[in-house]
Amino acid sequence: MTSILTNTAAIAALSTLRSINTDMETTQSRISSGYEIETAKDNAAYWSIATTMRSDNKALSTVQDALGLGAATSDVAYTALEASIDVVDEIKSKITAASEPGVDKDKVQKEIEQLQNQLLSIAxxxxxxxxxxxxxxxxxxxxTESIVGSFNRDGEGNVSLTMLNFDTTKSSLIYVDGDGAIDSNGDALLSQHITYAGTNGDVTADFSVMSLDVSTLDTAEKLDEALKAVDTVLQDMTDAAADVGSINKRIDMQTTFxxxxxxSIETGVGKLVDADMNEESTRLKALQTQQQLGIQALSIANTSSQNILSLFQQ
Structure with missing residues (x-):
């Protein structure tokens, strides 16, 4: 039935055209933004996941900064330990030189004092x-010094931090009191009184590397004991450098991870919400064609009413 009051064909064509225009708006939005899911109304579940993971990635970015700071701190400590080992090794050589008959121990001690000052400067x-x-x-x-190593989220949504811990009593070289004077208290390797393996068991010397004075060691036995004591400190410093090197290596590995x-998170989020530009561009071409056909169909439907008027013409 043809009616001049209700143009069913035009209504159908207009409805189709309206749907095509809505699809075009969606496709054009995806092309311009690059997102298939940009807001919660696009897909609430995927949008929620993507938003949470983006937030976690920001937290991980902060973790990267913390790891960088930790790596720099441990690098400096390792450099100091390595340089101090070289200086203490030189002190060991001076003790050996002082053990030679006829050597002026006072002059050797002056050289040792310069090395001791260098150790203080390094530390x-x-x-x-x-x-x-x-x-x-x-x-x-x-x-214990703690470095933020990672940001974690479990299956129930609970968040936590992974900490990388290092006990600096293992790397401490020098301890000073409230007045800034070198103190033998604490576990500092260079300022504490040295305990070494003697003939009848462990012996604690009445001096540290920093307070060593070869000019007061008037016998070969005392010089030999000093040599053993300093060698023990060298071994302890090597262990300390190894400990710092280990935490430094772990920081590097954690930074890479x-x-x-x-x-990986960024890639995963992209798979959830990014638009496939090849697919969207192809869809846009198809919708543009459909739009043109819809406009033509609407035009044809509108002309049908005018055709009725011709029936009344003389």
Whole structure:
């Protein structure tokens, strides 16, 4: 039935055209933004997951910064330990030289004092961003230093941090009292009285590497004991450097892991919400064609009413 009041064909064509235009708007939005799911109304579940994972990636970015700071601090500590080992090794050589008959021990001691001053300088300067793992005082005692290693989220949505811990009592070289004077208290390797393996068991010397004075060692036995004591400290310092090197290596590995994890999360989020540009461009071409056909169909439907008027013409 043909009616001049209700043009069913035009209504159908207009409805189809309206649907095509809506699809075109969606496709054009995806092409311009690059997202298939940009807001919660597009897909609430995927949008929620993507938003949470993006937030976690921001937290991991902060973890990267913390790891970088930790790596720098441990690098400085390792450099200080390595340089101090070389200096203590030189002190060991001076003790050997002082053991030779006829050597002026006072002159050897002056050389040792310069080396001791160098050890103090190394320890005090081994600071990064206010953190020093080899030089401690009553106000900044040795203890456990924590570095943020990772950000975690479990299956129930609970979040936590992974911490990388290092006990700086293992790397402490020098301890000073409240007045800044070198103190034998604490576990500092260079300022504490040295315990070494003697003939009848462990012996604790009445001096440290920093207080050693070969000019007062008037017998070969005392010089031999000093040599053993300093060699023991060298071994302990080597162990300390190995400990710092181990935490440094773990920081490097964790840094690489966090970077790879961030890339994986970003890729996963992309698979959830990114638009396939090849697919969207193809869909846009098809919708443009459909739109043109819809306009033509609507035009044809509208002309049908005018055709009725011709029936009334004379």
């Amino acid at each position: 005090k300067s081994a600071s990064f961003s206010g953190e020093n793992w080899v030089y401690h005082s009553a106000d900044a005692t040795a203890g 966090v970077a790879d994890l961030m890339d």
